Amino acid sequence: MDPHTPSVATAGRCPMHDAAFATDPQQVYDRLRAHAPAGPVELAPGADATLVVGHEMALRVLQNTELFVRDSRRWKALNEGRIGMDNPVLPMMAYRPNCLFTDGAVHLRLRKAVVDSLARLNTTRIRRDVEPIADYLIDRFSERGRADLLNDYAKLLPLLLFNKLFGCPADIGDTITTAMSAIFDGKDALRANEDLTACLMELIALKRRSPGDDVTSWLIQHPAGLTDEELKDQLVLLMGAGIEPERNLIGNALVLLLSGAGGRQSGMLIEEALDHVLWNQTPIANYATHYPVQDVDLGGHVVEANTPVVISFAGANSDPALAEARRAHSKGAHLAWGAGPHACPAKDPAQVIATTAIERLLNALPDLALAVPEKDLQWRPGPFHRALATLPVTFSPTPATRMAAALRGRAEAPGAQQPLPSSGAAPARQEPARKKGFWSSFLDIFRV
Secondary structure, eight states: OOTTSOOHHHHOOEESSSHHHHHOTHHHHHHHHTTOSEEEEEEETTEEEEEEOOHHHHHHHHHOTTTEEOOGGGOHHHHTTOSOTTOTTHHHHSOOSSTTSOOHHHHHHHHHHHHHHHTTOOHHHHHHHHHHHHHHHHHHHTTTTEEETIIIIITHHHHHHHHHHHTOOHHHHHHHHHHHHHHHHTSSHHHHHHHHHHHHHHHHHHHHHSOOSSHHHHHHHSTTOOOHHHHHHHHHHHHHHHHHHHHHHHHHHHHHHHSSSSSGGGTOOHHHHHHHHHHHSOSBOEEEEEEESSOEEETTEEEOTTSOEEEEHHHHHTOGGGHHHHHTTOTTTOOTTOOGGGSOTTHHHHHHHHHHHHHHHHHHOTTOEESSOGGGOOBOOOSSBOOBSOOEEEOOOOOSOHHHHHHHHHHHSTTOOOSSOOSSSOSSOOOTTSOOOHHHHHHHHTTO
16 A cells, blocks of 8 residues: 555545535545445544444344444443433434344344235236336426436326325325425424324324225234334334335446446346446435443454444455456346345335336336436436436427326236225325325325
């Protein structure tokens, strides 16, 4: 190494919250890896952590549940008051009693309830639920000939889908959509979290009285016997772990499929584009925070007990040791879905959702094209995600008739029943004075 090149330690912690990191996170991973498989970073002003960028070291941390635990109540700096309660990383790192932040028997009990409930979602049902939502969103912009596919489509589709999977009536679904959008965008997150908590508790009470064919009811009915508070926190986990990664998976794959280097011209399949994204533009790039129960040496970088150790899934995926697997896009080697006892339990549904959403869009708008050069696309700052800020596109304007065609097809099907059966809400329309949200507007289409 050049003796004039400062080490990571003398140069200070690598910031992961600025525009430079958002533009080129790989330079931080490479800089850390030049010294050790893990190194010091700043997740947000005042929030220090260790980032693991080596693939082998990442697996060691993810799989060693005795030395590395997930319970963030151990976070030393937070307990000592050195992390302000308004720090922007707290919504993603502060303890919640769900299966993401628990260990041992508590984790096993909560995770089993979640895994068993998700296992009841088969591919046919997921596609059936995604397709009308996709058509509804496409109809909202198809006549304009231009759109922001991130904020008009990839962001809204998983939000609305979770309303459907949770069995939300109109008013609760509108609140969830608004609150989750505000939390992810950092807009009045404290108020949004209060609104989200209140409407989820209302949903749980509704489903205890009138269960349906939905994830909320399945969690309530699970033999684990979750309390209302536990139910609320598992639902928050499912939304947080599903909505942000899903929109990034859809958005990042669309960039590849619409770019000159990528897909449609070369005949790249949607599934191939998704694999490429999971390797190279990992939707949740850095997360899975662990806390070592004692001081530990991570390949030359010593980590103090009870300080955050964040796994860089993106950094591990770009480890030179995986060069051959990365060239082959081997699905079994990348860490986009995590590993160990906390690995993502919904990777198959997530890929079905993304595939269906992209298929529906490309079939509806066959001449879809980026409105700006790929190099001019902006990435949203933040330490945890690899997320576009916007995805502007152009296309030939087309009539907004997709939802009408879907309704006709369902009505004409043998033995057809009214789609989107009652989720506990009365079938009457909301009063005209109330400004409708995306979810209630979507439900109204199915009640005409």
